[in-house]
Amino acid sequence: MYLHHVAAYLPAAVVTNEHFTRLNGLASDWIIERTGIRERRKAGPGENANTMGVAATRALLAELPAFDPAGIDLIVAGTYTPHDTIYTAAHAVQRDLNINEIPTISISSACSSLLNAVEIVEGYFALGKASQALVVVTEHNTAYNNEEDTIAGHLWGDGAAALLFTKERLAPGDLHVVQVMTGGAAPVGKADEAVTLKPVEKGIVMPFGRDVFQQACTYMTRITQQLLDKNNLTVDQLTYLIPHQANLRISANVVKQLGLDPARAVNNIDRLGNTGCAGSAIGVAEVWSTLKEGDKLIVTVFGGGYSYGAMLLEKAAAS
Structure with a gap:
């Protein structure tokens, strides 16, 4: 299985830390020290999880002029901030592509949705039920966020990414999906209440950030090391x-904890805020053009509800 291409969509509006200084009295330096965030993107009027997913897909296809999207035979979308829980982002993308009668799936495993979506693609490919799959991850956090929440209101940003996976390699530059590992730690700590989004109540809240921090550090490190070990990599x-x-x-x-050179860690949170399950996919899009034959990268995720995972990708050697 290969990742043929990835592209991102980011709303135009930029919200700096000074907005929260004016609103809540939170100093920019205080926000930066605790989160690393300097600014984030905010969806504009008429934008939502569906439209951003469509925009990311259009961006992807615009960068692949030789690819015929009619060959896409599976769409999987991930989000925990849906615009519509019935006509989902996956359906919106399918309608925009005008590809009828293919499996179209929406999932939510919080910020781990990207890798669980990839696992769904793996399953469809393994069963021979699909061969070219579009994964879309899109978050409209600001639709649910309470900016006046001084605990977490300044964390969230909006954005989306689209990834094209194929069962067989289409081009020399494709990334081989070497292995995906996921898990869930919902019985651990305060997984049931540390980060929640109850639309009928008060949107995104994070009353136990310390527990999230501790578990994320533990599980992202652990699953990444396990993935390295399973593939005999340092x-x-x-x-x-x-x-x-x-x-x-x-x-x-x-x-x-991993002993990795910090320069090799890809971060966009300083510019984009927490973009949920789209954040790491946006990161892949940001480094895509720099990848060389033999390069290896790991995407590692952790989400509210304490789902987690890691994926090893390798730039395929030219045949």
């Missing part, structure tokens, strides 16, 4: 580690 052989973009301090902690 951390020094990684070109990039792309962690879930929840907090720059979490990323730094994971990097330190």
